[in-house]
Amino acid sequence: MGKPAKAKVVNKVVQEVQMEQTAVVLDSEALNIVNEFFSTRTLANELAKRQKDLEAQVKTILGDAEVGIYDGKVRIERDIRERENLDKKLLMSAFPEAYEAVVSKKPYVVLVAK
Numbered sequence: 001m002g003k004p005a006k007a008k009v010v011n012k013v014v015q016e017v018q019m020e021q022t023a024v025v026l027d028s029e030a031l032n033i034v035n036e037f038f039s040t041r042t043l044a045n046e047l048a049k050r051q052k053d054l055e056a057q058v059k060t061i062l063g064d065a066e067v068g069i070y071d072g073k074v075r076i077e078r079d080i081r082e083r084e085n086l087d088k089k090l091l092m093s094a095f096p097e098a099y100e101a102v103v104s105k106k107p108y109v110v111l112v113a114k
Helices: 028-062 088-094 096-102
Strands: 067-070 073-077
Touching: 028 067, 088 096
Parallel strands: none
Antiparallel strands: 067 073
């Protein structure tokens, strides 16, 4: 008799989850509102991107200057501000009990285009 072969046993567990959702049937007017919502959101995202691009260009134009003057008048001013940020990952790893004591979850709604 030979040496017993080594074998790896894998147990695969499959879990099926079914969710029930409430639904409303949209009429054509409601569908138009939904479509306008999504197109407006897309436009807003495109405008926000354009605004960031223009902001970068303006900062480049200003360089180290604090104001931009046109025709003798201040047209734009660079104002340096400060805000406090919290490093959640660092807090969670260094002080997990403190993190758990102050963390909270708040549900919110996201509308998803289909």
